[in-house]
Amino acid sequence: MxxxxxxxxxxxxxxxxxxxxxxxxxxxxxxxxxxxxxxxxxxxxxxxxxxxxxxxxxxxxxxxxxxxxxxxxxxxxxxxxxxxxxxxxxxxxxxxxxxxxxxxxxxxxxxxxxxxxxxxxxxxxxxxxxxxxxxxxxxxxxxxxxxxxxxxxxxxxxxxxxxxxxxxxxxxxxxxxxxxxxxxxxxxxxxxxxxxxxxxxxxxxxxIKTEQIKYIHPVLNGKISIFHGINRSNYHKKGNYIFEKALKIISEKFKDKIEIITVENVPYKTYINLFNSAHILLDQVFAYDQGFNALEAMAKGKVVFTGAEKEWLDYYKLEEDTVAINALPDPIKIAEKLEWLILNPEKILEISQNARKFIEAHHxxxxxxxxxxxxxxxxx
Known part of the structure; x- marks a missing residue:
């Protein structure tokens, strides 16, 4: 047709x-x-x-x-x-x-x-x-x-x-x-x-064109890398200010164990490659489900903080924190989830693998x- x-x-x-x-x-x-x-x-x-x-x-x-x-x-x-x-x-x-x-x-x-x-x-x-x-x-x-x-x-x-x-x-x-x-x-x-x-x-x-997105196996023998991409025109709508507060909390507590990468307003082709080395990607707060950037990051095996509300878990019959992390509009709760991942790096590998399988199965x-x-x- x-x-x-x-x-x-x-x-x-x-x-x-x-x-x-x-x-x-x-x-x-x-x-x-x-x-x-x-x-x-x-x-x-x-x-x-x-x-x-x-x-x-x-x-x-x-x-x-x-x-x-x-x-x-x-x-x-x-x-x-x-x-x-x-x-x-x-x-x-x-x-x-x-x-x-x-x-x-x-x-x-x-x-x-x-x-x-x-x-x-x-x-x-x-x-x-x-x-x-x-x-x-x-x-x-x-x-x-x-x-x-x-x-x-x-x-x-x-x-x-x-x-x-x-x-x-x-x-x-x-x-x-x-x-x-x-x-x-x-x-x-x-x-x-x-x-x-x-x-x-x-x-x-x-x-998602999964065949063109290479899964990147997490390397966990060094610092945990956290990527935060900002579109300045959507700064508040995406909840970037909440992520920044959470990063401040976590950086003060684990400054020797983490690396934070922040970029702003970059073209799509540049953006999707900038987070290749990261373990964790902070996508958006005010959502129930994932958008395109989050899905592509999940296909690469990143642990994505994004919309992953109960309605989404129920729709896909998933358990909490197994495929993506629900980014609630509370910097303290986001920081707690980040701390959980930093202290339990094996969870990064587990969620990474689950995220890729989820994209292949549903997207x-x-x-x-x-x-x-x-x-x-x-x-x-």
Whole structure:
């Protein structure tokens, strides 16, 4: 079949493409490369106004004339490639703001997609109206909006999430749901808010190309290496400030037994190689399930502090602290888990091996791609 995957979030769509191609389908991924991470796509729409002087110009023009020149630029690129948006057997949108334009233009572009393709599906991957509303209503124990409610950070850090509760984006949400055949969640953080939704087709785990990710056997005859990667724009949403407090506690207690590696805002290809020598990776706090970075680290055999809540344990029938470490929003509890690993290094080896087996069993990109195709086919 001819399949068009619109948008990219980490490498979820491109890895899905690789699985679908292996299964015999013709697939194109079109997107924005997921910002500074520079993720791979087949056709990359250029966002020229995200930093530096162009960003300043964009903000000035919007303030003076209420015109978003980035949206106009994406719109121009869309029509330049309009033939790609016609006659596909299946189209999947990465989320409710696939093109990253203002709602008015997003509706225009999506209307073209809906008009020229019969089978359009939505992936709930990244913030959208259902997940943000669910979090704002305090239905999660904690979420990426917990720091926002506590007054941490500045408003721009949360804009990409909070915007989904504004009237134009709520209208965009309803516009999309009227035309899609169904919606799929990429992990439990997006599944839970969708349970009971008539368009919901279920969860399909993120695809990981395990054959290209080498398992790195932990070497435990020296210092325990802890890796902390920071995306400054998501500093509070990911809970990096909590990790930093935990690292301060643990470094004062075990300074001769550990090595801490901290990096900020590096491209994806650089990031995934920087933590190769680490035993432990601190990923994110405010999540129930793992995102792409955590999954790839687990495939490499790292002990990952990430979302691994009871709901996740129950879903996959796992015991606590056997595959990943649930990073609770409490620096003392995180420090206690780190201490447990430092004092019991054999647990690092055990969790490392379990993590790799888990990714192979539940996230293999070909198996996952078949599950996507089965869900799409059920509605065609």
């Amino acid at each position: 001819k399949i068009l995957l619109l948008g990219e979030y980490n490498s979820s769509h491109y890895t899905l493409k690789e699985g679908l191609v292996t299964l015999g389908h013709e697939v194109t991924v079109l997107g924005l490369g997921d910002g500074f991470k520079n993720r791979l796509v087949d056709i990359n729409f250029q966002n020229k106004f995200i930093k530096g002087f162009p960003r300043f110009v964009k903000r000035v023009i919007y303030k003076l004339f209420k015109v978003d020149i980035n949206s106009l630029n994406i719109r121009k690129q869309f029509y330049k490639h309009q033939d790609l948006f016609k006659g596909n057997d299946i189209v999947q949108l990465i989320n409710e703001n696939t093109f990253g334009t203002v709602p008015k233009i997003e509706k225009e572009l999506l209307a073209f997609v809906f008009e020229h393709n019969k089978n359009v599906f939505l992936l709930s991957c990244g913030t959208d109206y259902p997940s943000v509303k669910y979090a704002m209503d305090d239905n999660f124990k904690y979420s990426i909006l917990t720091p926002f409610k506590e007054g941490r950070g500045s408003a721009p850090e949360y804009l990409n999430a909070i915007k989904h509760t504004s009237t134009p984006y709520i209208e965009l949400h309803h516009f999309i749901y009227k035309s899609i055949k169904g919606v799929i969640a990429s992990d439990l953080d997006y599944e839970i808010p969708l349970l009971g939704n008539k368009k919901y087709l279920g969860m399909v785990a993120n695809p 293999n990109y070909i198996d996952v791609s078949q599950k996507y195709f089965d869900k799409w086919s059920s509605k065609i």
